[in-house]
Structure formats: structure tokens, C-alpha cells
Amino acid sequence: MKKQMLLVAVIAALSVQAGAAVPEKTADTPLKPQPGQTQAALWASRVLTKLHYKPAPLDDAMSEKIFDRYFKSLDAEKMFFTQADIDQYAIVRTRLDDAITGENLSVPFGIFNQYQQRFNERIAYARELLKGKFEFTSDETYQYDREKADWAKSDAEIKDLWRKRVKNEWLRLKLAGKDDKSIRETLDKRYEGYLAPSRKLTNEDVFQIFMNAYAMSIEPHTNYLGPRAAESFDIAMRLSLEGIGCVLQSRDDYTVVREVVTGSPAGLSGKIKVGDKIVGVAKDEKTPITEVMGMRLDDVVALIRGPKDSTVKLEIIPADAGPDAKHTFVTLVRQKISMEEQSAKKAVYEVKDGNTKRRVGVISLPTFYMDFEARRKGDKDFKSATRDVKRLLGELKKDKVDNVLIDLRNNGGGSLTEAVELTGLFIDKGPVVMQRNSDNKVEVESDTDPGMAWDGPLGVLINRGSASASEIFAAAIQDYGRGVIIGEPSFGKGTVQTLFGLDRFAQNDKVHYGELKFTIAQFFRINGGTTQLRGVTPDIKLPTMGDSDTFGESSYDNALPWTQIKPAIYIPAGDIKEIVPLLDKKHVARVDKDKDFQYLAEDIALVKKQRKENSISLNEVVRRKERDQQEARSKLREARLLSPTPGADDPILVPDPKDALNKAISAKPASGKAAPTPKVAGVKGALRSDDGLQGSERSLAAELEAEKQAKAAKDVLLNEAVHILADEVGLLKTDTRMASRVLPYAAADSK
Known part of the structure; x- marks a missing residue:
């Protein structure tokens, strides 16, 4: 007291x-x-x-x-x-x-x-x-x-x-x-x-x-989620919500439509356009319009979202009209909206190998998502990363691809169950990951479904932003010898979290205490080691763009230490030890001649130099010289990165009328610091000259055009990963003994 x-x-x-x-x-x-x-x-x-x-x-x-x-x-x-x-x-x-x-x-x-x-x-x-x-x-x-x-x-x-x-x-x-x-x-x-x-x-x-x-x-991965944050987390995991299908943004006190989701109530109505300003919302038919000018974006979103089949009314200033223009009113019926942008997507690339073309299928997976509630209710069509990838693998088989690359760059994880089940698509059956709880009890999570959705050669592309479930998957593929891991060392998050609702302690239904997301276990690879702190080390390394001092598990001052336990009992699905040095040799020889890769190495070196110096001149003459050098360097890169005609050795993207791979994978989100970041070849957002403006100070049209250009730019690292897998196909086709070691299951099937 x-x-x-x-x-x-x-x-x-x-x-x-x-x-x-x-x-x-x-x-x-x-x-x-x-x-x-x-x-x-x-x-x-x-x-x-x-x-x-x-x-x-x-x-x-x-x-x-x-x-x-x-x-x-x-x-x-x-x-x-x-x-x-x-x-x-x-x-x-x-x-x-x-x-x-x-x-x-x-x-x-x-x-x-x-x-x-x-x-x-x-x-x-x-x-x-x-x-x-x-x-x-x-x-x-x-x-x-x-x-x-x-x-x-x-x-x-x-x-x-x-x-x-x-x-x-x-x-x-x-x-x-x-x-x-x-x-x-x-x-x-x-x-x-x-x-x-x-x-x-x-x-x-x-x-x-x-x-x-x-x-x-x-511990770094333990968090408190307020009621609204908990709802957003749930939406992110299930990749769906109930609303009208608009991506919104705050600009100058207005809530502006940044994107209209195809097939959503907003999209099907034809009455809402990108750039429209929402100035009023009636949450249902009985509620009067609430003025939302100057309101927090999450408060506006809360008004617009609501139960499926319910009605919402919007007061809008059209995009091409001035602030004093006549307002329009649009009534929409809310529906379940699927966030397809974060779903798994596929593409097929062709690489020339002499007179032969190697076809490599690429599946981009931004997160390990699952609609837990729909699965619990027995919905046979519940949203799931594994189910989507399995479907895409079936399509890639019809596309007659020779190799498959799973792109997990900047995939921060998600459902542990999805990581286990996704691994099961590429192994017959067996342990995938081990968990040790606070009582030191070890449990083994296994794939129990026999057979493989894809038994051919496999690659996994990772970077510093690949964490948690991504590391479980990549580590299991590596430990089984099932595929080649390409990229840079991953994040290093080897812990398991659970959600704990605090509302169970509330005295009535009107009080909401939020949720805790806290660590309940540490996961271990089936070889007994953990990805904690050290991450997954790739078999073939690509240039490292991240900074381990500021990003990744090692950047936390209270991260759990690396440790190991007794390995699980498992039977390797292949042996890639013999082929990896051969692939690496071809990789090194190719990038030594690749101008895009040389640009990338130069830019990364400059980024690291500036990061280390951590200061910028305020002398105009010095800065103007630096700016001119950067502009000259950028023009060389842009001409290559934005060229509609691929180079002689570039993988060719095979058109697919149903799906298109989002090649521009997001780099680490900007921190808001006014750092003089040079342009880096093949990195999203790297093609804009420094205009001194912040995002909301540019026109929405300019922002969207810049994003469109970035998405269209050549992805240097993805291209090289595709080349590596094409090399693997060539080696396996010319050496049946090696092929039987790398792909024993596929060899058995062919007999």
C-alpha cells in the first residue's frame, strides 16, 4: 500500500x-x-x-x-x-x-x-x-x-x-x-x-x-493485442473478412479508395473507383450517415465492415471531382472478401539450355495462412496455404514443368499446422518438426499422409525476412535432402506462439480485454538443431541485403539462445550433397558475367557502407554530387530492369491467363527514417528517384504507377534461382546415377 x-x-x-x-x-x-x-x-x-x-x-x-x-x-x-x-x-x-x-x-x-x-x-x-x-x-x-x-x-x-x-x-x-x-x-x-x-x-x-x-x-515474440488489433490479426491469418472489398488509405484527412478488389461488392457495383474519397458512412440501413472526414482510418474501416449480407451506405466525392463537387451515395451489401493478393500464386519460366528449354514452376507464398474458424466448423472449402499450393502443383504438372521453386522471401510465417502439411506435399510421410514446451516435454509434429503432390526436383528461395513457419518448411526440406535451399540466411525465429483470449476473465460481455500472443514452445529441426537465432543456412547463397544487427532474431537483446536436442528418427527423401557443389559452380560462373548481378552486388555494398556511416552531408555541393552519381547509376539499372525485352539468358515468363506471379517481393518495411537509400537492382520500390516527398505527399496516381513499375521490374534474385533449378534439371537428365540419389522416389515411380 x-x-x-x-x-x-x-x-x-x-x-x-x-x-x-x-x-x-x-x-x-x-x-x-x-x-x-x-x-x-x-x-x-x-x-x-x-x-x-x-x-x-x-x-x-x-x-x-x-x-x-x-x-x-x-x-x-x-x-x-x-x-x-x-x-x-x-x-x-x-x-x-x-x-x-x-x-x-x-x-x-x-x-x-x-x-x-x-x-x-x-x-x-x-x-x-x-x-x-x-x-x-x-x-x-x-x-x-x-x-x-x-x-x-x-x-x-x-x-x-x-x-x-x-x-x-x-x-x-x-x-x-x-x-x-x-x-x-x-x-x-x-x-x-x-x-x-x-x-x-x-x-x-x-x-x-x-x-x-x-x-x-x-521475449521478442510475445505481444499484447488490443481488441481491434486482435481482429486484424485474425483477418490476416484467415485471409478473408466481411466487407465491401476496398483497400483504403488516409490522405489529407480523407479516406481514399486505393484499390477495388475484383469480384467484391464494390468491384461488381461499378460505382466505386480508385481515388474516390469516402466522407460518410452509414453502418446499416437504420443508422444515419456518420461524417468520417478526419477520422482515424481504422475507425472508418470498422464502420464499413460488418456481417455478411448486411447493408452499408457510403457518401463519396468522386475521384475526378473537386472537394466542392456533388457527393454521390452508394449502397452495398457486404460479402465475404478473400484477400487473394496474399494467397499462393504460380508462374512458369522457361530457360534455354543449349537447344533445350527447361521449364521451372514458381510458387510464391507470402504467408502460411489458414482460416481456423472455418476449418473448425467443418467448412470443406476453408482457406489454406497447403490446399492452395497443392492445387497449384497440380496445375504445374499439367504445364509440364521440370522443376518447382517455392518462393518464401519475406514470408514471416503463420500457422504451424500449415508448415507441417505443406512439407507433407513433398515428402512421403514422417516427422517434420519437434516442439519442446516449458516442461521440457518434446512432441514430434509429423506428416501422416502418404504420397507426394510433387516428387520431382525442388528448390526453396529464402531471405532474411523468411521466418518461423517458413524456416520450419525450409529446414525440413533441407534435412530430408528433398530440395535445394537458395538465398540468404533466414530470420532465426525458432519459437512457437499461441493466442490466449483474456475476455474469459471479463465480468460481462461488454468488457473486452484483448488477447495475448505468447511463446509456449521452441521448435527444433528433425536433425535436432534449432533455427533459433541462426536461422536456415542456404545450400547456395545469394547476396545478403539484410543487416543482422537491425533485422532478424540476432538483433533482439533478449532472444532465446541456440540449442539442440536429440534428433528425430526419419528417412532422408534424397541426397543433394553431390549436386550442390556442381550447381554452385555454375551459379558463380554465371553471375560473374551477369551485369544485373554485378549491379546488385555494387548497390548492396553501397547500402552497407552508408548504413555503417549512418550520416549524410548537409553540404549542397557534396549532396548534389552524390545525387548525380546515384541518378547516373540508376539510369543504367532502370534501362535493364524495366526493359520489356528479356536478355538472351533471362528466364522467359510463360503467359498464364489464370494467374500471374507477383514478382516484386516486398523488402523489409521502411522504418520512416530519412536514410539516403540507394537504388538496389531487383528490389521493389527501387526505381523512383528521390523527390524528397513522403508517400501521402505524392498523388495517388503517381504512387500506383510507381508500384506498377516496380512490379514489372526484373527480379534478379528470382531469375538466378530459376537458373539454378534449370541447371539441376540438366544435370539430373544427363546423370541417371545422380538422379537416383537426388530423387529416389521419382526414380522408383519411373520404374
Whole structure:
């Protein structure tokens, strides 16, 4: 009780201090915790301290970790708080455990309100700087990634950081050809735009940020999901929702239609177009129109979504009309929408091998999805990654492909069941992965369905973004000797999570506590090792674009260590040890002559150099020279990457009227840092010159055209992977002894 009274006293004192410094015009209503949130925090702590794979007590030591992670979550780049702000809260550094167990979240909410104050102050200062002028002749530099930097020691130091940030953004626009008046207007609108989303944050947002600071202090893949976040997670897993079939985006306080899903209610109506602005929504026939101008995007989406066969009415400003144009009204009946963009897709490529053409089928799988609810209800058509891939393999057989490549780049995982069942499409039957729980009990997950959907040669393409279920699949294929793993070392996530609904502890149906996603086990390869921390090492390595210090399991300070257990009993499905060196030799010889690959290597080297330097000149002469060099380099790449005519050695995409493979696989999502990223051949989004603008500052038409170009660009890494598999076909056809080792099941079938 004494501790709790001290907490209340401290936060009250700090709130008074914070309030005294807030300018009247920028003061916002402080957010406060709700009773349901304090109860949810308490129940979450009880679950995590008892059921987690590596349970950690909620004590003073954990409180210190939560304290540091919470401040980092709010201000990762250390551009808002100063060291003095951190010191101000030092007295509660070991008291956040008491805030949770004592059901008093005033402290974390007080910290957030202080953050909001600092946010308003820094943005106001940035806008004030725009009234002056900048000189670009000195040799100043700007550090664009401050995640590992120290907190600014004083207000003067943080103001200087903001001066350099604004100066850099001004210079980028100047180099893009903008005049001072235009630059000033663009940046002032940009900084003003930062304030609106900040002011729309709710107590649910703050609670989720704080609870994630706690959950992730236990282990990186443990999270708290508020009610709305839990719904979004469920939608992502089942790849379907009930709505009208529009992809929406916020632009200048409008909710804008970015994409209309083919075959959806919106698409079939013909009344909604890309670029339309939704300004009002009636959730059902009995509800009046709610104005949604300036509303948070997720709130607008919540109004539009609803039960299947129910009605929604939209008030729209047509895309080609001005803001004062006549509004139109569209009534639609909601239906189940399948998110096909994230579904498995196939394509067929042909590679010349002398006078012969090798056909390689490529299946792109963005995630291991499954509609758990539909499967539980016995729906025979439930959405499943394995079922989709099995169907595509059947189509590829009809296309008479010689080899199959499963593209798992940037596939962050998903359903463990799907990983096991997908592996079963390529092995006869046997263990796929082992799980060890907190009691050290080991369970083996096996494919029990005999036979293979594809018994021919196989390759798997991975990168640093391939994680979890992707690593289970790739590791099993590698351990069975079933296929060639190509790419770069994977993420290194070797843990298993479960969802735990906290609503079971609620006192009534109107209170929602959200969900916990927490680690319950560690998975192990059938060879006894784990992918944890180290990931899957490819048999044939392609250039590494990721940075292990900032992305991947090894970048976390509290990741579980690598370990191993006793191997499972399994019979290899093939032996690729003999063929891999031969494939690698051909690969090296080919890329040494491949101009696209040389460009890629040069660009990656430049990215790594700039990442290491972590600074950019604010001298106009220096920057203009760098810009000119980058533009010259980019023109050489663009001419090749966007050429409609493939090179003599490029794989030829065979047209398919039913499906088209999305060749542009997303790179790691941008962090929002103003880093001077050079263009990298074959990477989505790499073809746009630096215009100094942010996404919402460009026209929607320009954004969509840039994405279209990126998708049409040559995918250098995919092309090389296809070449490697074509090489494999050639080697197997000329050496029957090797073929019988690599593909013993296929050889047996042929007899």
C-alpha cells in the first residue's frame, strides 16, 4: 500500500510539472486508463508469469526492462525526450510492476502524456524553423538513424538535432528542384500532418504500447493485442473478412479508395473507383450517415465492415471531382472478401539450355495462412496455404514443368499446422518438426499422409525476412535432402506462439480485454538443431541485403539462445550433397558475367557502407554530387530492369491467363527514417528517384504507377534461382546415377 501511495504521489507531481510547461495552443486532453485496462493488465501478468515458455517474474528487475522498452517504443529515434525527461521518471523505474499488479496505470499514461507534450513542442519548433533560412555551404552532417544514440543531454541539443533534420528535408526537396516557397509549404504541411494522427491516439493505443513494452521485455515474440488489433490479426491469418472489398488509405484527412478488389461488392457495383474519397458512412440501413472526414482510418474501416449480407451506405466525392463537387451515395451489401493478393500464386519460366528449354514452376507464398474458424466448423472449402499450393502443383504438372521453386522471401510465417502439411506435399510421410514446451516435454509434429503432390526436383528461395513457419518448411526440406535451399540466411525465429483470449476473465460481455500472443514452445529441426537465432543456412547463397544487427532474431537483446536436442528418427527423401557443389559452380560462373548481378552486388555494398556511416552531408555541393552519381547509376539499372525485352539468358515468363506471379517481393518495411537509400537492382520500390516527398505527399496516381513499375521490374534474385533449378534439371537428365540419389522416389515411380 505504501508503494502504491508513493506511485500516485509521484505521478501527480510529475503531471503538474508537465502541465506547467505546455503551451496553451498545443495542450491536448491527457489520456487516462480505463478500469477494464487495469484489470486486463493484471490478468495478462498472471498468464505470462505462469504459462510462458520462459516465465519471468513481474518484479523490480522486469520493471526496469519495461521502463526502458516503453520509452524506446514511444521515441525509438530519441528525437522527442531528453535525458532530463528520462531522469524525471527515474523514481518509478522499479515501480511499473506495482502499477500493473496494483491496477493503477497512472504512471505509464503520465509518461505518454509527457511524450505527447514533447511531440507537440518539437513539431512546433520544426515549423518555426521553416520561417527562417538555411545555408548549405558548411560541412555539417545529419545522423539519420539514432536508435542506438544516447538521449539528448539538453533542450539545446535536441533542438539542434531537429534543426539538422529540417535542414536535411529542405535540402532533399531543393535537390529535387523545388523552390523555397514550395519547400516551405510542403514541409509545413508535412509537420502539421504529423499532429493529426498523434491527437487521434486513444487510451486503447496507449495501453497496447505499454503492455507490449511489458510483453516484449519477456521475449521478442510475445505481444499484447488490443481488441481491434486482435481482429486484424485474425483477418490476416484467415485471409478473408466481411466487407465491401476496398483497400483504403488516409490522405489529407480523407479516406481514399486505393484499390477495388475484383469480384467484391464494390468491384461488381461499378460505382466505386480508385481515388474516390469516402466522407460518410452509414453502418446499416437504420443508422444515419456518420461524417468520417478526419477520422482515424481504422475507425472508418470498422464502420464499413460488418456481417455478411448486411447493408452499408457510403457518401463519396468522386475521384475526378473537386472537394466542392456533388457527393454521390452508394449502397452495398457486404460479402465475404478473400484477400487473394496474399494467397499462393504460380508462374512458369522457361530457360534455354543449349537447344533445350527447361521449364521451372514458381510458387510464391507470402504467408502460411489458414482460416481456423472455418476449418473448425467443418467448412470443406476453408482457406489454406497447403490446399492452395497443392492445387497449384497440380496445375504445374499439367504445364509440364521440370522443376518447382517455392518462393518464401519475406514470408514471416503463420500457422504451424500449415508448415507441417505443406512439407507433407513433398515428402512421403514422417516427422517434420519437434516442439519442446516449458516442461521440457518434446512432441514430434509429423506428416501422416502418404504420397507426394510433387516428387520431382525442388528448390526453396529464402531471405532474411523468411521466418518461423517458413524456416520450419525450409529446414525440413533441407534435412530430408528433398530440395535445394537458395538465398540468404533466414530470420532465426525458432519459437512457437499461441493466442490466449483474456475476455474469459471479463465480468460481462461488454468488457473486452484483448488477447495475448505468447511463446509456449521452441521448435527444433528433425536433425535436432534449432533455427533459433541462426536461422536456415542456404545450400547456395545469394547476396545478403539484410543487416543482422537491425533485422532478424540476432538483433533482439533478449532472444532465446541456440540449442539442440536429440534428433528425430526419419528417412532422408534424397541426397543433394553431390549436386550442390556442381550447381554452385555454375551459379558463380554465371553471375560473374551477369551485369544485373554485378549491379546488385555494387548497390548492396553501397547500402552497407552508408548504413555503417549512418550520416549524410548537409553540404549542397557534396549532396548534389552524390545525387548525380546515384541518378547516373540508376539510369543504367532502370534501362535493364524495366526493359520489356528479356536478355538472351533471362528466364522467359510463360503467359498464364489464370494467374500471374507477383514478382516484386516486398523488402523489409521502411522504418520512416530519412536514410539516403540507394537504388538496389531487383528490389521493389527501387526505381523512383528521390523527390524528397513522403508517400501521402505524392498523388495517388503517381504512387500506383510507381508500384506498377516496380512490379514489372526484373527480379534478379528470382531469375538466378530459376537458373539454378534449370541447371539441376540438366544435370539430373544427363546423370541417371545422380538422379537416383537426388530423387529416389521419382526414380522408383519411373520404374
